[in-house]
Amino acid sequence: MNKRLNDLLTRPRPQNESSQLPVSALSRPSSTKPEIRRLLRQRRLSRINFPLLIGVPLVLLFVIIAIFGPWLSPHHPIERFDIVQDDNGNFHVPPFKPGEVAGFPLGTDHIGRDVASRLLWAPQPTFFLVLGVALCRILIGTLVGLLEGWHTGRTSDLIRAVGQAAGALPMLIVAMLTITIFSLAGLGDSTGPFLLALTITGWAGPAKIVAERVRLLRTEPYIEASRALGASDLRIVFKHLLPQVMTILPVILAFEMSATLLVTAELGFLKFFIGGAEMFAVPNGRDPGVTLFPVPGMPELGQMLSVGWDNFFLEPWVAVWVGAAFFYAIFAFMMLGEGLKRRIARGTHRQMPARLLADRFTVTQRVPASR
């Protein structure tokens, strides 16, 4: 396309063309001009980093709600509202439908709690859990990746095999098993098990990217030079390789946040959520002696989704709103990651090859000088 554009731009232009045109022709110029204009516009458009442009505000809004949401909410999340009589004298019984009663734009759940307020409180624990998981994954992944990429032979092969095995497992199943085991070990507040379960299933992705990058970089002349100067392995890895790897970590962070949010949503749907220990035991006549009912207390996105689906046929809007919140957050971080990836790729390459951009986590890499 660029070549075509250049041909068009360098073509000798007919002189005093514009002076001969009538005023009305400005809206419908001669045959070559609109094509140039269109091509220029398309080139301009193709240079705009749309994913970043959209992703940054979306993520900012989510983070603001996650941090300041509790101050913005009109009601307390576990404050219950009872029957309301409106101006026309009609009575309304919870669950209020969205917009049924003034002051409850998203409705209430079946025990009369404002869904909008709960939705403003809910992202906070979810966001910090997901952030923690993504950071842990990146920390472990970076260390393992540096190790894998720097060493050759057995060590590297072994780490790669373990990473492949970890990557081949369906994340959801492993997370379910781990969370269940750790909630048995007496960890009542189950943020810890969640962190652990989601970290051990996800460190392999970042590790692979970091290792690939290190493997490319380790043949660079400056690495060779510092080794010739007598630098130790540790020094080379942390002083020379780590800074090069650091540039891609924000991209990985955004994608990991997005992936973790999705797993959190799916786990929430299967009734695994933070504070999942809040089960209410009712005695029954059978063997373990109790039947368990989930008691939703302080809101969290996964927990609201789980309870919303339980009561879907009573109050479908709850699950729909919470699912929308999940979709919004996942989409926001996905866009941010894609945008950052394009931005980095554009910095290192004038023309970015799609093949390097295409893999979700691959970031365009500088080709080493010596092959």
Add this chain to the structure above:
Amino acid sequence: MIRMILRRIVLALLMLIALNAITYVAALFIRTMWPVQFRPSEADSLRPTAQSLAQSYVSYLGSFAHGDFGSLTDTGRPIIQMIATALPKSLVLIGLALLVSAVVGVGLGLFSLNSHTRQVNPLALMTSLAGFSMPGFYLSIVVIYLIITSAQPGKALLPASGYGLDSHLVLPILALAIRPTAEVARLTAEFMAEELPKDYIRAARAKGLPWRLVLLRHAFRNILSLVLTSLSNSLRYTISSLIVIEWLFQWPGIGRLLASNFVRGPNRFIFEVEPALSAGIITVIAILFMLTTFVVDAATFSLDPRVRRQAAGL
């Protein structure tokens, strides 16, 4: 070459055995430890020792010799029988979802390519990112909601849950295929956008071939192996969300069988975890995953001479 394949098979077998053992022991631990929460005084007698865990694992291994992969603790029903009835129903879902995502994804990818500028339409790019961010279960919740609210009494547009090889298939496949479709579409478009400025495309155009043929016969054949690889990558999401989707639609496949082991709620007890069943299903899923990866690798190998050359060089 043969040595490489053998090595891969041995590694895969070792991985399967390790996975099976870990799952079995973990599930057994959960099963024995669960009642402790309600009877803390009996904790010491309930807590399994390493010896007892090892013993039951050995007896589980012994069941492999009988070919029944263990049995349910309560009824003694052989696991192999349960998996054999559930697996085909899951395979139908996975297979159709992958087929749909391959066909629709490639079609959308080609469609989202601006044939004039030979670049990906930014709007299409963002739509595909949105599709990739859509959890399948959320899409199905919304569709179920719409179906329920719009249905006349006695007849609905689509069945909201249940098993059947007819219109029951539509919603689960939609939910399973949305993310792979978006991913395949985006990747097809981006690979194509990289392929189209090349000289052989210009030559094909100069010969006077129609654009459609240039796309399908020339450009697409070159990116086919990449598209296949992306499809096999997205299989991981499909299998992972299979559990959620089968649970949501009450589809009697292996995903629901596994979920029914772990998902709690009113009148469900988590100590119903069946160690042999969990281990069996997770092993089957891992085998499924490995087989698909292997098939895709083989297909790439036979379709793309560049890959063959690379493999021969290594």
